[in-house]
Amino acid sequence: MVKRLSIFLALLGIIAVTALVLRLKKPQPAPAPLVAPSHAPYADSIGARGMVEGIDENVRIAPNLPGLISEVCVKVGDRVNKGDPLFRQDSRDAESRIANQKAQVALLEARVKESEVRVEDKKDDLARADRLLSQRVISEDVQRRKYFELQSAESTLGSTRAELLLARAQLTQAEVNLDLLTVRAPRDGDILRVDFRAGEYASIPPTDVNNPSLLLGETRHLQLRADVDEDSASRVHPGAAAIAFIKGMRSDPIPLRFVRIEPYVTTKKSLTGDSSERVDTRVLQVIYQFDQSIVPVYVGQQMDVFIEGRGPQPVHPDGPVEK
Amino acid sequence: MLRIALLMLFRDRAKYVMLVVGLTFCSLLMTQQSSVFCGLMLWTTATVRNIGAKVWVFDAKVEQVNEVIPLREIEVTRVRGVPGVEWAVPLYVGIEQARLSDGSFQNVQLVGLDTATFVGRPMEITKGRIEDLRLPDAVIIDQVGVDKFRKKGITIDIGTTFEINDKTARVVALCHANRSFLGQPYVYTTYDRALQFAKPQRKMMSCVLVEPKPGVAARELAENISAAPGLQAFERDDLFWATIRWYIKNTGIPISFGTVVLMGVIVGIAIAGQTFYLFILDNLRYLAALKAMGARMPILAAMVFLQSFSVGFVGFGLGVGLTSIFGYKVLKIEQPPFFMPWQVPAFVAVIIIMICCFSAAIGLRQIAKLEPAVVFK
Numbered sequence: 206m207v208k209r210l211s212i213f214l215a216l217l218g219i220i221a222v223t224a225l226v227l228r229l230k231k232p233q234p235a236p237a238p239l240v241a242p243s244h245a246p247y248a249d250s251i252g253a254r255g256m257v258e259g260i261d262e263n264v265r266i267a268p269n270l271p272g273l274i275s276e277v278c279v280k281v282g283d284r285v286n287k288g289d290p291l292f293r294q295d296s297r298d299a300e301s302r303i304a305n306q307k308a309q310v311a312l313l314e315a316r317v318k319e320s321e322v323r324v325e326d327k328k329d330d331l332a333r334a335d336r337l338l339s340q341r342v343i344s345e346d347v348q349r350r351k352y353f354e355l356q357s358a359e360s361t362l363g364s365t366r367a368e369l370l371l372a373r374a375q376l377t378q379a380e381v382n383l384d385l386l387t388v389r390a391p392r393d394g395d396i397l398r399v400d401f402r403a404g405e406y407a408s409i410p411p412t413d414v415n416n417p418s419l420l421l422g423e424t425r426h427l428q429l430r431a432d433v434d435e436d437s438a439s440r441v442h443p444g445a446a447a448i449a450f451i452k453g454m455r456s457d458p459i460p461l462r463f464v465r466i467e468p469y470v471t472t473k474k475s476l477t478g479d480s481s482e483r484v485d486t487r488v489l490q491v492i493y494q495f496d497q498s499i500v501p502v503y504v505g506q507q508m509d510v511f512i513e514g515r516g517p518q519p520v521h522p523d524g525p526v527e528k
Numbered sequence: 529m530l531r532i533a534l535l536m537l538f539r540d541r542a543k544y545v546m547l548v549v550g551l552t553f554c555s556l557l558m559t560q561q562s563s564v565f566c567g568l569m570l571w572t573t574a575t576v577r578n579i580g581a582k583v584w585v586f587d588a589k590v591e592q593v594n595e596v597i598p599l600r601e602i603e604v605t606r607v608r609g610v611p612g613v614e615w616a617v618p619l620y621v622g623i624e625q626a627r628l629s630d631g632s633f634q635n636v637q638l639v640g641l642d643t644a645t646f647v648g649r650p651m652e653i654t655k656g657r658i659e660d661l662r663l664p665d666a667v668i669i670d671q672v673g674v675d676k677f678r679k680k681g682i683t684i685d686i687g688t689t690f691e692i693n694d695k696t697a698r699v700v701a702l703c704h705a706n707r708s709f710l711g712q713p714y715v716y717t718t719y720d721r722a723l724q725f726a727k728p729q730r731k732m733m734s735c736v737l738v739e740p741k742p743g744v745a746a747r748e749l750a751e752n753i754s755a756a757p758g759l760q761a762f763e764r765d766d767l768f769w770a771t772i773r774w775y776i777k778n779t780g781i782p783i784s785f786g787t788v789v790l791m792g793v794i795v796g797i798a799i800a801g802q803t804f805y806l807f808i809l810d811n812l813r814y815l816a817a818l819k820a821m822g823a824r825m826p827i828l829a830a831m832v833f834l835q836s837f838s839v840g841f842v843g844f845g846l847g848v849g850l851t852s853i854f855g856y857k858v859l860k861i862e863q864p865p866f867f868m869p870w871q872v873p874a875f876v877a878v879i880i881i882m883i884c885c886f887s888a889a890i891g892l893r894q895i896a897k898l899e900p901a902v903v904f905k
Contacts, residue, residue: 207538207541207544207545208538208544211544211548211842211846212842214842214845214846214849215841215842215843215844215845215846215849216845217845217849218844218845218846218847218848218849218850218852219844219845219848219849221848221849221852221853221856222559222848222849222851222852222868222873224852225852225855225856225868226868226869226870226872226873229867229868229869230869230870236580236649236650236651238617238642238645238646238647238649239645239646239649239658239659240644240645240646241615241645242615242616242617242642242644242645242647242739243615244613244614244615244741248611249609249611250608250609251605251609252604252605252606252607252608252609252616253605254602254604254605432602432605433605434602434605434606436606436756436757437605437606437609440609451644452643452644488602509605509608511608514609
């Protein structure tokens with residue numbers, strides 16, 4: 206009895222432990238990524254993190270003069286041509302100055318007219334005095350007085366004319382000042398950001414240089430600023446081919462055209478979107494251009510960039526192999 | 529003759545039971561303690577097993593997965609530039625404090641998965657959808673967390689909110705994840721959001737997860753990446769063992785478990801050896817009779833070994849059987865740790881065989897000295 210039972214239980218135990226070991230041995234497979242991540246397309250590729258920007262950089266529009274904003278003429282996303290008004294500032298003061306100057310001009314024009322009449326009158330007087338002097342009707346003294354009266358009238362006319370010129374110049378200045386209150390697009394482009402509202406005060410210099418209130422850029426042709434870690438900077442050569450993927454994605458590669466390498470190695474910011482971006486390292490910036498592809502790409506978007514490297518470097522006779 | 533040996537063994541019920549119980553206890557002690565030890569060591573590698581990437585890149589001085597020195601984020605692009613890398617994505621792992629609606633808190637293991645690809649996502653979503661992790665404030669919490677919060681009187685379900693470092697986290701899915709060494713629940717979120725949850729530091733990225741190109745050996749790639757200054761890459765299994773080795777080297781866990789296993793061996797030898805010796809002494813008369821009838825020493829030895837191994841087999845079977853019952857029960861509630869690789873029963877079987885041989889050898893010594901005349905005494 207004990208014999209049977211013990212052997213039976215022992216066999217059962219061994220079966221149980223075998224089952225347990227087999228069950229625990231079952232490996233858990235790692236799940237595949239939800240979206241396949243971007244991968245290096247070249248045999249020797251240099252990874253970089255890029256940010257999309259408008260071609261030739263974005264223009265931060267600032268007012269010419271400080272003043273209250275009376276009208277914003279554009280919306281975000283508007284396409285503007287060179288010279289189109291972007292926003293207007295309060296122009297009542299400037300307009301009243303123009304009216305004032307116009308009145309001044311009109312006044313001086315009347316004075317010039319008046320002086321001209323006087324000069325004609327004095328010329329006439331002098332001609333008559335000359336005639337009477339030759340007939341010995343009047344004394345030379347009287348004729349000389351007439352002459353000087355004409356001279357005086359002519360100089361008055363000259364100074365009044367000069368005043369008129371000055372008033373006209375001031376009118377032009379007032380008109381320019383009025384025109385300055387309308388800020389115009391310096392070139393063709395798209396409005397990327399409008400943070401002005403009518404009634405707000407535009408100060409000079411702008412309150413936050415890094416976050417301009419009005420941003421103009423080109424979104425039809427975009428360019429990509431690729432940050433290459435300074436360690437890999439020496440592997441980048443001008444004209445290197447490159448491919449970009451929207452951050453983290455593997456599908457829809459965007460071919461890039463080399464534009465230039467920024468000659469100054471600058472500090473990289475870790476683009477976390479945090480209000481205080483942290484300095485990460487120094488990076489070489491390489492500029493690439495690309496066209497809008499099937500996938501929409503927006504200015505300010507981050508991209509994974511792969512730049513073709515120069516391939517394995519030859520062994521240097523004296524030094525170690527460059528990695 | 530061998531039948532006689534077994535009859536002899538089973539006839540003396542008390543000694544048989546005594547022998548079996550001794551060896552059962554011995555093998556139970558050894559398998560159970562070894563399995564708990566293995567389970568505990570396995571817990572230390574929970575992050576490696578939960579994330580499951582093939583190659584992990586850390587700072588050059590990192591020794592194991594639970595103690596990580598953060599890296600600069602640009603290292604991802606550096607790793608991507610290493611030949612043989614199919615893809616590389618960042619990962620955030622860190623212990624953060626979660627505060628519940630009633631004010632009590634719980635430390636959680638926050639995992640920030642690459643925002644676009646979710647590389648390293650939980651293996652098993654038990655409720656909800658992983659895609660919902662893209663929603664604002666979304667997190668996924670594991671079953672351990674649900675249980676821990678339940679003990680505090682809070683039911684976690686989809687839609688529950690709590691705070692991680694004063695920022696709102698909303699549960700969008702529940703998952704099953706391997707339990708970590710210190711038992712902090714795993715809370716998954718996207719990498720970008722994890723940085724928002726985590727306390728700001730100058731460097732935030734914990735490691736880079738890398739997939740080798742097809743045809744590139746993971747270990748070879750890890751060596752290539754490690755050649756870059758300041759970086760160190762581990763193949764998954766290497767990281768797994770490096771972590772376990774770190775705990776074996778730096779904690780007292782192996783010594784305490786090793787002592788218990790050693791005690792099992794000693795108890796086994798003492799009880800089994802002594803009882804078997806008494807058993808042989810008791811049956812000396814029969815063995816002498818057999819010897820007198822002309823049974824040679826090898827046959828007698830075979831008989832004694834058969835008896836000893838039968839006892840060993842039954843004891844071992846019962847011992848591992850009891851451990852299995854313990855194991856099945858424990859695996860259901862996932863506590864205490866339990867993991868039994870095949871090496872554990874194999875190791876215990878070897879020990880039991882050694883004990884049996886030792887006991888049989890003691891018995892044989894008596895038989896060898898035996899004069900057949902004893903039968904007439």
